[in-house]
Amino acid sequence: MxxxxxxxxxxxxxxxxxxxxxxxxxxxxxxxxxxxxxxxxxxxxxxxxxxxxxxxxxxxxxxxxxxxxxxxxxYPTPPLLPTDPKAKFKAQQIQVIADGICEALILVFFEKMRPDAHQSKPWIERQIKKISNSLQVLEQLISNDVFCVGNAFSIADIAVVSAADYLSLRFKTYEWRNKFTNISRFVTIQSDRQSFIETMPTPQAIEKNTI
Ligand SMILES: N[C@@H](CCC(=O)N[C@@H](CS)C(=O)NCC(=O)O)C(=O)O
CATH class of the missing domain: 3.40.30.10 (Glutaredoxin)
Structure with a gap:
């Protein structure tokens, strides 16, 4: 297995x-x-x-x-990566952006765990800019449809929901839902899906002296 x-x-x-x-x-x-x-x-x-x-x-x-x-x-069935080249390109592009948001957010999260005097504000700002810019691009790429790409559920939908719920978990003050209404509407539509319900992110305790 x-x-x-x-x-x-x-x-x-x-x-x-x-x-x-x-x-x-x-x-x-x-x-x-x-x-x-x-x-x-x-x-x-x-x-x-x-x-x-x-x-x-x-x-x-x-x-x-x-x-x-x-x-x-x-395990090709059901397909979650589109086979049409244009659709695959869009799905992969969305996944790269959504993952990049999460990577930047992890850097912010750990920077903020340092004692205040050791935190770099320009570094945090730099990461937050990546997050905002990327959300802005996703906001444009996600139309008002149920799915990010074409008429089928794909890795793009999975990546966007994962990034959005991760933002909600780790960056509560950012209020992304007020700023990016297309993404917010999309995530709300998707939130009933059983696979998303079963995998909602939850925090884990991190030992001291890890970073
Ligand atoms: N690009 C990697 C990112 C994976 C990643 O950053 N995982 C984090 C947890 S969310 C991790 O294990 N970090 C431990 C470390 O960086 O030491 C992927 O898509 O799998």
Whole structure:
């Protein structure tokens, strides 16, 4: 059986969990905290990051985008990566932007965990600008349709919902829903989906002295 190393707040692991649920692929979920020093994820991924998928041959697959491609190749039904080149391009583009928002947000989150005197305000501002600019682009790319790309549920929808819910979890003061109403409407429409309900992000305690 496939095994997924995951963490409860992780938007990247969530994308993979949603893909596995949507395709009804049985898998063992192993929940870790990648930030804790004893998590020892390097055994599976030299980058020390989750998600990591371990397949039946004990091969380790990491980086959520690559995991999604691997799953799509091996479990094509239902398709979650469009096959039409233009649609695939748009879906991948949306995924890259949504993931980038999460990466910038992680940097803000950890910078803010430092004592005030050690925080770099320009660094935080730089990351927040990436988040705002990217949300602005997503706001344009997401029309008023139910799905981000064409008429089918895809990785683009999964990536946007994962990023948006992660913003709500980690950056409450940002109030993205007031600023980006297309994204907000889209996320509300999608929120009834069982795979999203089952994978709503929740915080994990991070040990002191981790960063
Ligand atoms: N590009 C990677 C990002 C994965 C990532 O940043 N994971 C975080 C958790 S949300 C992590 O494990 N961080 C631990 C670390 O950087 O040491 C992906 O898409 O899988």
């Amino acid at each position: 496939l095994k997924l190393l995951s963490a409860t707040p992780s938007p990247f692991a969530r994308k993979v969990r949603v893909v596995l649920l949507e395709k009804e692929i049985p898998f063992e979920l192993v929940t870790l905290n990648p930030w804790n020093l004893n998590a020892d994820i390097e055994r599976f991924n030299p980058l020390g990051k989750i998600p990591v998928l371990i397949n039946e041959n004990k091969e380790t697959i990491y980086d959520s985008n690559f995991i999604v491609e691997w799953i799509e190749l091996n």
